[in-house]
Amino acid sequence: MTPTGPEELCDSIRDRLVGALTLATGDRAVGEELAQEALVRAWQRWAQVSRMDSPEAWTFRVGFNLAGSWRRRAAAERRAHRRRAGPATVHVDPDGAEVEAVRVAVAGLPPRQRAVIVARFYLGHDVAGTAALLDCAEGTVKAATAHALANLRRSGLVPDPIEEVTTL
């Protein structure tokens, strides 16, 4: 159902958007920040966004693109930091090790694979829904899903049985 205004869009997708962008960036705080930014942009352009087939899909795409930009900047900053101060020290909470491992593995996927994994296995879209959300072909979704699952399998997050692959 198309939201009648930006407030309704915000209320209906903000939790899922934050979750998706947390996975896309590997950082909950960044996910919240980027989700707000994506929703602000939807608010700014509501006259156009409201006429689209899916304002929700547009906002998620903006969010994923923001996450991609953030990752590029973060990588440059990390590199600069390494030049100045040597290897960074990373604090890992042992209790959150599994969560951290999942975030790192998903955030380490190439952009399209990451978006596809989040759309399909976190947001629960099927192939067609994911293709519509990401504005790409269903074949692209299938290929990206297969590659992403293979990468996650190498990280030990996905079991060898190809249950997910057979649902492509």
Added chain:
Amino acid sequence: MTPLPELLTRAAGTEPAGFDAVDVRSRFVRRQRRQRAVLAAAVVLVALALGAGAFALTGPGDPDGPADRLRSGPVTGDELSAAPWVLTARDGAAVGDDVAVSVTFASGGWLLVDTGCASTGSWELDAGRLLTDDVGPERLDCEPRPDPTLVGVFAASPDVGRIAGRAGSLELRTGTRTLAFDRADRIGRPAPADELVGTWRSETDRLRFAADGTLLLGVPVGESPCELDGTWEQDDEGHLRIAIPSSNESGLCELLSRGEADPYEGPSTVRLDGDRLFIATRLYVVQLRR
């Protein structure tokens, strides 16, 4: 083993978002106010800054400036970041006039490889080799996707050098591939005002220079096609200055009118090479054709 959807749900966090529609609206309103204030201040600041910007851009073309330094000694990071670079040849073969690829080595270590679909990452020079990190497309949905063999050169730690006998040139060499570039502010020849008049196009931009100093700047494609009227002039140094009044539109028109769509935002170098026009600032270059 925990199913992937459950793992992802846990990793995404199950707590509700720490903001609501009221927060988003407040942020939207604050941004609107700030943009109006910035636009008002920009009228004054741009007038002051253009003088300094024009001075800075004259450097590369001066006989006593960086142009001469390019002809001797090793390539330095400052030289790489002085201007965008336009791809002229791949593996020794000149690229076609319809190929518009450029690369920017920004001084902060930010790398932009623009093939029509921007790939970004970070860069540094290490003993004559270019080291890059995490070079990939900026947007998920941009087309055409960057040619992997081209972007791959940047990821392969190529040697960086000049092309013998060609000032303002750059070559990236791996064991199997070579990319040659010309500096965007040196390519071809300076464009005189009378040769700018007319309509120029790229894949995404349309620019019409009228002889009376008016201008039509458009982005006729995409989700938010728009066109804006403005004015243009060339200063005594030949730099192009474009002024676009603020827009009530949103999206691309808003960006253009706020001066956030380089290379139209400040004094730009304008060069002609055959029937191609290059408009370049220190970070961005756009290639247009009649």
